[in-house]
Amino acid sequence: MPKGYVVARANVTNATQYALYATEATKVIKQYGGTPLVRGGQITIAEGQGWARNVVIEFESFEAAKAYAFSPEYAAARKLREGAGIVDIVCVEGA
Numbered sequence: 001m002p003k004g005y006v007v008a009r010a011n012v013t014n015a016t017q018y019a020l021y022a023t024e025a026t027k028v029i030k031q032y033g034g035t036p037l038v039r040g041g042q043i044t045i046a047e048g049q050g051w052a053r054n055v056v057i058e059f060e061s062f063e064a065a066k067a068y069a070f071s072p073e074y075a076a077a078r079k080l081r082e083g084a085g086i087v088d089i090v091c092v093e094g095a
Helices: 015-031 062-069 072-081
Strands: 004-012 035-039 053-059 085-093
Touching (some): 004 015, 004 062, 015 035, 015 072, 053 062, 062 085
Antiparallel strands (some): 004 053, 004 085, 035 053
């Protein structure tokens, strides 16, 4: 069974508020068995519109990635991020 991934790209406008969200989201990632592979760090835009913050979280399956992303626990963490920037998040099935 292919692994599942949550991929997020963000332009953060309020770092303090975003940090509160990240702390709570980290707890939920662990609860749902996720492993962060990419979380911030340096970027180089190779093509297109780059985003300052990029996150890739690996889960044992696509279903597990969706369970995390749509969980009530993550929804509570997400509320802490409201107004702290623009975020795109997708769940992706691995190859």
